[in-house]
């Protein structure tokens with residue numbers, strides 16, 4: 001079966017338009033709904049070089065596309081955009097983990113501390129989301145990261161403010177009240193639901209207990 005075509009914005013953003021940085025399908029459902037309830041018209045934007053490995057990235061990408069189509073919402077995938085001014089952030093290179101690895105390398109051992117690594121991870125995604133929002137003429141942006149109860153909300157809001165400016169507002173909306181309904185709908189629609197935040201370190205933290213349990217006895 002051929003893959004469904006993604007939906008793209010076809011016109012300049014209207015007055016009520018908002019670019020919604022999206023991390024995955026499940027987090028997007030109620031974020032889109034809430035923005036619409038506020039009278040806004042969201043366009044989804046997927047740029048997440050923090051999702052590893054690539055097979056996981058592709059599953060989340062597919063889930064987002066399914067949500068966009070179900071909800072008739074335009075979606076932009078950085079990994080299929082052409083931007084000669086930013087080749088590392090467009091086309092297939094947009095899925096390369098290099099920017100995330102570089103941000104973590106700056107932290108050294110501090111990368112194991114989520115209070116240090118997650119703000120850098122938000123920054124590297126928001127810098128691109130804000131640039132794309134400005135280049136397409138959006139007056140505001142926000143992120144589905146504000147739907148998750150596991151994310152560092154304070155750090156997300158601070159990152160949003162860092163990348164906003166007089167020409168681009170960051171909307172600090174709290175999408176968490178839609179959490180249960182979002183879970184219900186994502187299950188009903190068969191949208192892929194991930195088991196860890198995204199990066200290799202979060203995957204390690206999610207599954208390391210499997211090594212801690214069932215430890216074989218070692219005789220010394």
Ligand code: SF4
Pocket residue numbers: 050051114117118121122197198199200201202
């Ligand atoms: S835990 Fe999540 S937010 Fe934090 S660095 Fe990893 S992918 Fe990014």
